[in-house]
Amino acid sequence: xxxxxxxxxxxxxxxxxxxxxxxCAERIYKGEVARYRSYVFGGEVTSDHLHTECYxxxxxxxxxxxxxxxxxxxxxxxxxxxxxxxP
Numbered sequence: 001x002x003x004x005x006x007x008x009x010x011x012x013x014x015x016x017x018x019x020x021x022x023x024c025a026e027r028i029y030k031g032e033v034a035r036y037r038s039y040v041f042g043g044e045v046t047s048d049h050l051h052t053e054c055y056x057x058x059x060x061x062x063x064x065x066x067x068x069x070x071x072x073x074x075x076x077x078x079x080x081x082x083x084x085x086x087p
Contacts (some may be wrong), residue, residue, distance in 0.1 A: 002067035008045070009038040015049065020064035025073030053078035 013036050019028045028034045028049055034078055035055035038047035050058065054077055058066070061081035 002041070002063070004042055005042075006040040007037065008040065009036065009047070011036055012052065014017070019049040020072060021051050021054050021077070022048035022072050023050050023058055023075055024077040026051070026077055051077060 008055065012033060015028055015030060015032055015034050015036075017030050019034065020026075021028050021034075027049060033052060035050045036047065036054060038045065038052070040046075054075075057075065057078050057080045065081040
């Protein structure tokens, strides 16, 4: 992963309330299975939720494309980041 990134928590769970996916910015509905992550990046502790297919897309993405930085909604649901599709 990226320099300055340290994972604290990474688990699959059933969400108890609605969340926004950190990858595609679509809603993750209460009762859906999703991924929850907490991590340190740039010296700040943060957390997010992702659809399982968005988590898989993140994990299979080009490291350089991800480390350049991205915002929720930059990528389509379940689509990996490649230099060719980085905003």
